[in-house]
Amino acid sequence: MSTVDLIRHVKLSTARLPLTVPISDAKVFTGRQKPMTEVVFLFAEITTEQGHSGIGFSYSKRAGGPAQYAHAKEVAEGIIGEDPNDIGKIYTKLLWAGASVGRSGVATQALAAIDIALYDLKAKRAGLPLAKLLGSYRDSVQTYNTSGGFLNATLDEVKARASQSIEEGIGGIKIKVGLPDSKEDLRRVAGIREHIGWDVPLMVDANQQWDRATALRMGRQLEEFNLIWIEEPLDAYDFEGHAHLAQVLDTPIATGEMLASVAEHKGLINANGCDIIQPDAPRVGGITQFLRLAALADERGLGLAPHFAMEIHLHLAAAYPREPWVEHFDWLDPLFEERLETKNGRMIVPDRPGLGVTLSDQARAWTTDSVEFGA
Structure with missing residues (x-):
């Protein structure tokens, strides 16, 4: 042919x-x-x-x-x-x-x-699976669940969903914070940490809703929970503020999902604004652009945890040189005939060619x- x-x-x-x-x-x-x-x-x-x-x-x-x-x-x-x-x-x-x-x-x-x-x-x-075409480093990626940790859910509901996720082979749990009452944030984090134990990776996400003083104060109070990262503590474009937090806190800072171009991510990277970068391929213009910024991130030694769209990002994370994370959301399941497999805390790269999905x-x-x- x-x-x-x-x-x-x-x-x-x-x-x-x-x-x-x-x-x-x-x-x-x-x-x-x-x-x-x-x-x-x-x-x-x-x-x-x-x-x-x-x-x-x-x-x-x-x-x-x-x-x-x-x-x-x-x-x-x-x-x-x-x-x-x-x-x-x-x-x-x-x-x-x-x-x-x-x-x-x-x-x-x-x-x-x-x-x-x-x-x-x-x-x-x-x-070939897309990961193999790109040149994968691994056949599975650490995964964490987000869809069970939103603030509309009660703490008991978040606990139940966390248990379900772990039983389904998902490795980590992320919950949302950033409530007007910081004490309630701390109560929820303490509750979920106690529920899942200290061996399960735990992340929190403030969705850009803290100012610099609150982010620093909360970051210090959250240190005791041994978090994998604190996500979007500040406005997405406050690169300087994120850089300060990354410098003074022991807990890694993760951000980048709201940035909409390689140029914006380059500004974040050059400012040393995070420890873990969270690009979103659909938001930055596709895989062509994602690969450009991933190369920049790797050069700076950053961790990678792409945002949402696990059907795409599993392949891209598998092709990142450093051990990454992929975000598990079950929202998109009805759109596709296939399901992604999770086992022992990791998401398995499918052996189906391409992305490995077909529209339902x-x-x-x-x-x-x-x-x-x-x-």
């Missing part, structure tokens, strides 16, 4: 995934956001003349989903006739097609779904609009 192949068809679709219960983190309790009730997805399905195919997705929590879809519709036709192996070339072409709206945020999150689909396609064509009938049912380009 010829190695020359061309993209002949692209389908974009947007779908709304309803959450079982409204979700609240610290941003809700500080009045900055309403409880989250759904996640909006942008899917890209790409097919070549030789019949190879790939799927990728981006997403938005609360606002932004329709904007991602609108931008993708404007530029996607430009990849028809391109060689799907030329992922960097295609990304640059799409970036310039939408250059007037910038190189971060919605503009590149719309491209992420296409970029990820091209990597999925390339790995499938090679008959439920994902199709939740689709609210779609558009197609090419034959």
